[in-house]
Amino acid sequence: MELLLQQILSGLATGAIYACMALAVVMIYQSIGHLNFAQGEMATFSTFVAWQLITWGFPYWAAFALTVALSFAGGVLIERVVFRPLKDAPALSHIVVFIGLLAIFNNASGFVWDFTIKTFPSPFGQGPMFGAFLNMHQAGMIACTLGMLVLLYLFFSRTRLGLSLRAAAANPESARLVGVRVGWMIALGWGLASAIGAVAGMLIAPGVFLEPNMMLGVLLYGFAGAVVGGLTSPIGAVAGGLIVGVMENLAGTYVPVVGSELKLTIALSLIILILIFKPSGLFGKTLAKRV
Amino acid sequence: MTALLSVHGLTASYGEGQVLAGLDFEVQRGGVTVLLGANGAGKTTTLRAICGMVRREGSIIFDGKPIQNLSTEGVVRLGVAHVPDGRGTFTQLTVDENLQLGAITRRGRKEIEHDIERCFGYFPVLKERRSQQAGTLSGGEQQMLAVARALMLRPKLMLLDEPSFGLAPMIVKQIFDIFRTLNASTSMSMLIVEQNAALALELADHAYLLETGRVVFAGRPDDIRNDPALRRSYLGY
Numbered sequence: 001m002e003l004l005l006q007q008i009l010s011g012l013a014t015g016a017i018y019a020c021m022a023l024a025v026v027m028i029y030q031s032i033g034h035l036n037f038a039q040g041e042m043a044t045f046s047t048f049v050a051w052q053l054i055t056w057g058f059p060y061w062a063a064f065a066l067t068v069a070l071s072f073a074g075g076v077l078i079e080r081v082v083f084r085p086l087k088d089a090p091a092l093s094h095i096v097v098f099i100g101l102l103a104i105f106n107n108a109s110g111f112v113w114d115f116t117i118k119t120f121p122s123p124f125g126q127g128p129m130f131g132a133f134l135n136m137h138q139a140g141m142i143a144c145t146l147g148m149l150v151l152l153y154l155f156f157s158r159t160r161l162g163l164s165l166r167a168a169a170a171n172p173e174s175a176r177l178v179g180v181r182v183g184w185m186i187a188l189g190w191g192l193a194s195a196i197g198a199v200a201g202m203l204i205a206p207g208v209f210l211e212p213n214m215m216l217g218v219l220l221y222g223f224a225g226a227v228v229g230g231l232t233s234p235i236g237a238v239a240g241g242l243i244v245g246v247m248e249n250l251a252g253t254y255v256p257v258v259g260s261e262l263k264l265t266i267a268l269s270l271i272i273l274i275l276i277f278k279p280s281g282l283f284g285k286t287l288a289k290r291v
Numbered sequence: 292m293t294a295l296l297s298v299h300g301l302t303a304s305y306g307e308g309q310v311l312a313g314l315d316f317e318v319q320r321g322g323v324t325v326l327l328g329a330n331g332a333g334k335t336t337t338l339r340a341i342c343g344m345v346r347r348e349g350s351i352i353f354d355g356k357p358i359q360n361l362s363t364e365g366v367v368r369l370g371v372a373h374v375p376d377g378r379g380t381f382t383q384l385t386v387d388e389n390l391q392l393g394a395i396t397r398r399g400r401k402e403i404e405h406d407i408e409r410c411f412g413y414f415p416v417l418k419e420r421r422s423q424q425a426g427t428l429s430g431g432e433q434q435m436l437a438v439a440r441a442l443m444l445r446p447k448l449m450l451l452d453e454p455s456f457g458l459a460p461m462i463v464k465q466i467f468d469i470f471r472t473l474n475a476s477t478s479m480s481m482l483i484v485e486q487n488a489a490l491a492l493e494l495a496d497h498a499y500l501l502e503t504g505r506v507v508f509a510g511r512p513d514d515i516r517n518d519p520a521l522r523r524s525y526l527g528y
Binding site for chain 1: 342344362363364367368372373375379380381382383384388391392393395396440444
């Protein structure tokens, strides 16, 4: 029983990171209709920026805040420079550019900060918490993610800018007709996705070590979370990420053949199963229109 | 009266096919202009061209400013509200959020709240539905919401694309009564595209007949009613 509880809690902690990546992916998917394969490498790059700032002597939270701000600006810039010209291009063009970005960010991280692994500090420490169920850093991960989700929820539901963003994603043509600058809303979506990814990267880095391929696996879990929750639902993406985190941990512990080696297989099978049996995801909307 | 909108030599095309072949027309300040014509005459395209939703050329002067090179958002921000065909409702958002979006370019929370109440005065059913998802409204209610959302901009010019399309006669009457009230009580101008010519001509002060992207007749509603050939073609009696 104790083991079960422990596995669920630590599943929630990693699930929180998957939830962030899923949310970042959904944020961009909703505004441009494509999955950003480079989301993970962008997050890794952001984490390296944070590492650099901390190495230069910035206090942790200052480096954290500055990294989030820089990542936001970077996301906006990528949209303006790279994706704006592609806005009517077919899906394949997008995929090629996403793969290009992935390679660029991956190699840029390696080129600037080199490919050896680095330790990344945790502001919460690694001491035990709640008995031995969680360590301090895992609890901090969950708390940070929840805090960020609450802020995002308030932003989208309570502010006019949030409403404009939702309108631009739901119906760009009508959004233009009420005067929403849809192009900028898409750029803003990229900025938010990139900032969320940066938070995820900085939170997971203390546990997995920082290196250019750090987020590769994490992004796959994020995709799994997004698909499980439904690509059209931000709340679903978060729930999906948490579900994937917990399932992965439980399967790794209780299903003997899975162990730690086949955990990723679980996530990928989950994507396939959901796409076969419930393509809109657990929380996604099937598009229906009343005429 | 002076012209709020004057359009000269307007052409528009979708890909290869040219839909408008050089239109000239005007909408007077505080006036109601109606565009009549058969399916495919280019009426909807004319409205879309004014708002920059299709590629267009020619001169479009709105309130003294040329707007033919502005983006849709830019045209809207000058005070042109477009109620498109298909109504353009944000179906996943609530009625309230739809109305808030109508005023998204404006400042002043109090005034916006006040205008929402004013819209509820015109269309009381929307008040009952205010926290409901707009997609769950009936067709008539969605059309009312579309008109209300356009009013939230406090537009100088409202473009209405077939406001009676697919609605029950009762609802059509209710909506056109509101247009009449608006026309009498505000300085807002309207440009209406309508299949129901008799209804639209009652409201209009100017009418243009379109055929395959050209204006073939321009005049006052009475000119159409008094011309036997036009009356037969467009009013059916």
